[in-house]
Amino acid sequence: MHTAISGAPADPFGTDAIRRRVLGAWTADPARFREDANAEEDLVRGGYRDRLLVELAQNAADAAVRAGVPGRLRLELTGTTLRAANTGAPLDAGGVQGLATLRASAKREEAGSVGRFGVGFAAVLAVSDEPAVVSEGGGVRFSVAATREAVTAVPALADEVARRDGAVPVLRLPWPVDEPPPDGFATEVVLPLRSGSRPGVAAALEALRADLLLALPGLTRIDVVVDGAERRLTVERTGATARISDGDATTTWAVAESSGELAAELLADRPVEERSRRAWTVTVAVPLDDDARPRPLPPGQVVHAPTPSDEPLSLPLRLIAPFPLGPDRRHVAPGAVTDALVAAAAGTCAALLTALPADPALLALVPRAGLAGAALDAALCAAVLDRLRSAAWLPVADDPGARQSPDRAAALDDPTEERVAALAGVVPGLLPAGWSRRSDGPALTALGVRRVGTAEAVEAVRGVQRPPSWWAGLYAALDGADREELAALPVPLADGRTAHGPAGVLLPDAGLPVHRLGPLGLRLAEPDAVAPAAARRLLERLGARPATAAAVLADPAVRAAVETSMDAVEDAFGARPRPEELAEAVLALVAVARPPVEELPWLAELALPDADGGWAPAGELVLPGSPLAAVLAEGSLGMLDGDMAATADPAALRAVGVLDTFALVRGEDPDALDVDAAEHWADAVLDRLPPDAPPPEWPEVTAVRDLELVADWAGALPLLAALPAEARADVVLGGVPVPGYLRWWLATHPVLDGRRPDRLRHPDGAELQGLYEPATASAEVLALLRPPAAVGDVLADVDDALHLLDRLGDPVRTVRPEVLRTVYARLAAALDGVDVEPPDRVRVAPDRVVTDAVVLDVPYVQPLVRVPVVPAGGAPGAVADLLDLPLATELVRGTVRGAGERRRWADLPGAGLAAARLGLEELPGDVVVHDRLEVDGATVPWWPGGDADHVDGAPGSLGRALAWRTGAWSRRQALAEAFAFPDRGADLAAEDAVGE
Known part of the structure; x- marks a missing residue:
């Protein structure tokens, strides 16, 4: 490593002159200062923080290309300083001029240069206020503090700096540095990191990808060193492959390149620096797996122009091309140059795919319709597809060495190796099975490959003359295909004919006397064509039948x-x-x-x-x-x-x-049954449905024929009881089970000892004792006839319910007390909406019928009623309407005589327990207690009043009055108990708690 930058260095690059020139221009025209400051701010805001390492690598690659040597870059983070040392051409005056102008660069026509005219160096300002570049011939540094000091010394510029809160265009004023680069390197960028920048720089170094070297042909090696820990990234290019290593991990890439020169007129609207850079190279690469098969890159790729841009790329490839970038250096600028490079990139992509060995994995590299993320991506995909559609690169199933263009190829919709082998000689251009998978459907569709469905394949084999063994192989291969599409699959017959579809064809079993079946005109398949088990399985699935005796019979x-x-x-x-x-x-x-x-x-x-x-x-x-x-x-x-x-x-x-x-008959509804009284059965069944039910959809129904021809019912009933269960089953209409035809017909005819079963009761039907005589028959016959066992069985049928209403008025019959309590209410519900003739007599007691009666609708008037009372079962109004009888309240209008003592309910002994049993905090209102309560001259236990009920004071009377008043009539006994035993309130409350 070398020492810190210091001292008073020489100025080989004329930085003093550059500073004087720039400061003079700013002084003469402060607008130039603002323009430069704004331009630098735009570059820094353009997102160069995340491009810093890429820009440093790009500069290193360009230096290596200019020097014609293998490029090497060392990125080292030690403490709070990042250093980037590279081999290649050293910094020169033109380079310094490019760094200090923000718009120009010394890079011009160097072959393989990927730099972008010096502006990428602005990325260093994202992390450093004091960047420097040291090289073999000298160096320069830039400084926020030094630039601010120089600028604020100019009165014309001081106010502008203050307005910008001290922000200045750092890269416009260079200072000389007299220090060599590290041994073995031509140049080093030294970046003392701004406070807080180190974590981001360290993370970027950790995330630096080795495949960046694909975009930098001048570099062969990048060393990444963080606090002494080193990671080495290398690339070895050999022909059409590049081996890229990241430490011990190595990936081989297939690479295709093309080069050329742009026409001068295409660059007419580009900056002057670009007009002289007409040479271009396009690189397309894809990683290969261990079997040298292409491994598509994951979604989220971007166009490299030549380093990563923000242009999305839906192609799963690495595309590197010198697309012109817009001012933000993130997006490709549209125009003639971009269009020309799109065409070149499309040709390079197509060259990559066609040069790789034929493998279905190539289809994953084909652009998919609708996946393009932006205009450039869409243009690239369209151009690549256009090239691939016309190139001969797809294999041919029956000729391994041949290649064909997509417009001549065909792919099975549901391919297997066996199907392709069977159809290869029949369907021209058929792709191998591995190239026709459903997952590859979008790629094949984008290429314009003709899809061949099973139905089309079947059509192709119609009229084909092949030996029986070929047909056997075809059938075996098609086993499992879609049934509907195979409906017209030809089948050769034993007599030389061809069946135009397997449906109805008979597949001869061994031992079947085929020659004896000729008079029946049967279609027997050629035995050798259907010998394999898979062939027989397919044809049977398509409607062919094994030619057993049963199959022949069903022909x-x-x-x-x-x-x-x-x-x-x-x-x-x-x-x-x-x-x-x-x-x-x-x-x-x-x-x-x-x-x-x-x-x-x-x-x-x-x-x-x-x-x-x-x-x-x-x-x-x-x-x-x-x-x-x-x-x-x-x-x-x-x-x-x-x-x-x-x-x-x-x-x-x-x-x-x-x-x-007896024989069964079946039909979709009663109208389809040719049996006795089917229409009457249907009417009886529909009467059982709710009045507002929509017209039902009938299931398939089963009936028994010839019942009307029976002469001996004693012998016939056991035969009917032994019929299949479907003959005896109920029918479900609209969710309601109703009797099937057989049970209905038997129930409504005198088949049991000359009597109708629905006018008898089941021997175990205790609920109907006294009303119906018991049926006498075997258990099997009783299960068939199902005579009613309970009131509900009778009420299910309107006619039976009307018959029960008449029987209730028959004085020679009796009714069980528990049945009598609710039977009239149940009849009223069952006959609701039915026009009923009121009976002449009604039952008021289990063994008593009368001609004059009343329906009790409220309990308190019962002592004043002078005629028998019909039990209403909780539905007095409906019962009164059914029987055409008056309600008790229509006959009784009572008035309380005498005055009693008015008291609050809450003050009565036992009121607390009564309130608790009603779920109330306290009993509301008043009650009038009489020594003897009279209503219209009759003594009654209780009588409701407008604001207070009248009672005779007995616990039972209190319980009834309170229950009626609070709408809790079913709780009357519990309330009476509370008033009867006020001294046991705590014990009774404890009992209540146990039962909760």
């Missing part, structure tokens, strides 16, 4: 033959198969396939011979000797021919619809 051709088999009876000499041949073939298939009964309902249309010598659909024939035949009315349905019944497989006969028990 549409078989179904069509079955559904037209009755036509064949009429057309015995036509083109259709003979009915007996078709019947035998279908029954043989069914016997092997053994489908569950009713799984294929269309089988019921198979023409079979009947016992009368004719033909009938299988679903309209009954198996002789079956349980169903025993319960139906004679002659109501046809009977299967006895010979066929004796020789055919009974399970096969049942599967094609020959009946040995």
Whole structure:
């Protein structure tokens, strides 16, 4: 290291003359002083604090280029001084002149120079008030204090300095320094740091990136030393690569460069210093991974012009180009020079990509539409894309050595190695699978690569003549692709035809007698084309079916033959198969396939011979000797021919619809059901929905046919109880479960010992005892019929509710007391909105009915009512309307006789506990206590008044009056207890606390 700058040095660079000239110009024209001061402030404010190290490195690189030697820079922070020593050309008079003018530089046409005409040196003012540059031929220093002293000595300028709070243009007045640079270096910048600047400088040194060397071709090494701890950054350039090291970490970069010279007319509007610098070099680089594959840079890149600017760059590359900068030295200035360099940069980017080995990682370097962050970025991306679209750099799937331009290339939407291999000879220009990933879709779209969807690939193979093994490979490769796009995938058939889509094609299993299936017109695939498991899996997913007996049976051709088999009876000499041949073939298939009964309902249309010598659909024939035949009315349905019944497989006969028990029918709604009284069932079901419910959407419904043909219900009910659960299930409409067709039909017909099940009760239905007789049947039949077990079951149906209303007035029946208390209120709610004829008789007691009664709507008038009272269950108004009876208050208008003692409720014994049980601090208002309370000549326990209730003083009367007054009628017994035992208030309150 060298000693501090001191003494009275020589002045080899004429700094005295420069100071005199500048001070003279300022004195003669103070506006020049203000202009220089403003210019320097603008440069410092321009953000040079974060560019200080870059500017120092840039100057070092330019010095190395001018001297033609490998550049080396040493950045050393010791204490509060930052030193930047570099090799290369030493400081000369032109350099001093450039440092002291803010606008000019000695740098002109040096090849590889990246400097910006001296103004970058202003970055030192961000951290230092006393910067100096020492070199082999002499040095200069700048000083805020010395400049301020020199300027304030000029009367014409003193006021201006005072107005600026002492701020002066430091870099305009240089002083000589007579001190050499460190050994081995040509120049050193010495920056005594301003107070508080060291942490920022130390952080910047720590963050200095090694890849800065890409932008500084004159430098090969930067040593960073902080308080003795050294970090070394180096670069080794070899051909198209650069190895950049930061200590022990080394990164290899792929580099492409191009150079040229700008036309003079392009620089006509640029500053004079730039007009003489027409040579340019553009560098584009990207780091490589350990396998020499490009590793895109992360988002947030900027254009290097040639050192980092504030221009965003969405390309994941390092772009270094001598773009002209605006006054802030942060943004690129638009214009002809920038446009020319954009074109050069685009060509260099394209050269980088096309020179790298073909690898899908290159697609990550392609500009993406919509990602550009600014006008320059957008222009660069557009230009790069334009070059890449016309360059032949993409590989060809079936020719590894070939290259093609993007406009001739095609990429599968959902590629795999197997799919690309299968389609490479069919789809021209197909990219390898690794180049067609979904994640690369935006890049391929930006390049204009044609995307080939699965549907387009399928279209390409239509009409292609290939051996069965090729088709097998194609199917296996397409396994897992989108189902809809493969709908038209051709399938070669065993008879030489080609199916235009897998749907309905049969895939033959081993052992299937393919030659015997010809008469049915089936589409059987060529066995070798569907041999691989993956091929079969794909075709099955697309609608092909394994050619087992079950699959053949489900083939549409078989179904069509079955559904037209009755036509064949009429057309015995036509083109259709003979009915007996078709019947035998279908029954043989069914016997092997053994489908569950009713799984294929269309089988019921198979023409079979009947016992009368004719033909009938299988679903309209009954198996002789079956349980169903025993319960139906004679002659109501046809009977299967006895010979066929004796020789055919009974399970096969049942599967094609020959009946040995009741048959199910299904439909989307009741209108689609061809069964007895389906429309009446629908009306009954809809009556169960709330009156304001919107029209419901029916689910698929299941019904049982031929119920109206039953002659023996004792034998039929066990058969119906054994049907599948769906036949007995409820239907849910609008969230409300309602009875299914079978249960409704049975409930409304006299099928149980000649009586309707809905007019009986379940044997365990105690709530309906006395009103309904118990049903007698097996548990299975009871589960099927579900006779009502409780009042709620009856009220679910309007007709049943009306029937219950009549039964309540039947004097020969009885009602359980707990049922009677609420049954009329529940009936009123269930029949709300229904036009009801009032009953002639109403029930007032479990075993008593009357023709004249009243509905009690308030409790206190009960002693004055002279007719029987109908229990209202908390809904007196609705019950009175339902029964067309008066309310008690409509008949009784009572007046209190006599005067009692008016007292405050709060003063009564037990009032405190009563208030607590009501959740009140104190009982409000007054009460009038009578020795004997009379209303209209009758003695009553309590009677409400306008501002005070009247009571006879009994605890029960007090409890009722207070409960009614406070709207807590259900608490009347608890309140009566409080008044009955005022001396036990504390004990009762303790009991209340336990129950909380």
